[in-house]
Amino acid sequence: xxxxxxxxxxxxxxxxxxxxxxxxxxxxxxxxxxxxxxxxxxxxxxxxxxxxxxxxxxxxxxxxxxxxxxxxxxxxxxxxxxxxxxxxxxxxxxxxxxxxxxxxxxxxxxxxxxxxxxxxxxxxxxxxxxxxxxxxxxxxxxxxxxxxxxxxxxxxxxxxxxxxxxxxxxxxxxxxxxxxxxxxxxxxxxxxxxxxxxxxxxxxxxxxxxxxxxxxxxxxxxxxxxxxx
Numbered sequence: 001x002x003x004x005x006x007x008x009x010x011x012x013x014x015x016x017x018x019x020x021x022x023x024x025x026x027x028x029x030x031x032x033x034x035x036x037x038x039x040x041x042x043x044x045x046x047x048x049x050x051x052x053x054x055x056x057x058x059x060x061x062x063x064x065x066x067x068x069x070x071x072x073x074x075x076x077x078x079x080x081x082x083x084x085x086x087x088x089x090x091x092x093x094x095x096x097x098x099x100x101x102x103x104x105x106x107x108x109x110x111x112x113x114x115x116x117x118x119x120x121x122x123x124x125x126x127x128x129x130x131x132x133x134x135x136x137x138x139x140x141x142x143x144x145x146x147x148x149x150x151x152x153x154x155x156x157x158x159x160x161x162x163x164x165x166x167x168x169x170x171x172x173x174x175x176x177x178x179x180x181x182x183x184x185x186x187x188x189x190x191x192x193x194x195x196x197x198x199x200x201x202x203x204x205x206x207x208x209x210x211x212x213x214x215x216x217x218x219x220x221x222x223x224x225x226x227x228x229x
């Protein structure tokens with residue numbers, strides 16, 4: 001009897017939980033040193049933000065009731081708490097780079113609420129750039145212009161109304177930025193289980209096929225998936 005094929009891997013868009021009980025943001029403190037960002041090895045176009053360089057000093061803004069384990073800020077860097085970092089390593093997850101210790105200079109409460117408690121240790125991390133690629137034919141992305149570089153597949157994006165990844169392009173990272181949407185952080189089912197198991201805070205995991213980003217309310221592309229809108 002032929003064995004059943006393995007279930008398809010599901011992927012999730014990772015965002016911070018804005019307006020949630022642990023809503024926290026950060027801003028780098030002066031001196032805010034940056035270096036060159038990543039470039040596509042084929043076409044030479046930039047595919048990411050400039051690299052954050054030491055010293056890693058930040059100011060936290062607390063919008064929720066207590067500080068989160070995941071903290072977003074400008075650029076492509078994020079902060080994770082010490083308990084997040086330890087659990088990530090212990091569980092053998094992959095895809096986050098850096099883990100540079102961060103000095104927190106100040107916590108500013110942005111809305112009414114109790115005084116913040118003890119500030120956890122935070123680490124600066126970035127999500128790796130993966131070989132995983134957006135499947136243009138099965139995604140609903142309104143691009144500014146057609147994809148011309150088959151390596152980075154990066155173009156401006158006006159709206160996203162769900163997307164998938166090309167089968168066979170993902171190499172197993174649990175956290176990554178895909179080719180075609182380098183501004184998105186995508187995570188695996190294993191990462192979703194990791195977040196739930198450890199009760200980690202200030203994260204929203206949205207199935208990529210259900211993810212909607214449409215700041216100008218342009219709606220989904222009117223042409224067939226994979227065609228210029």
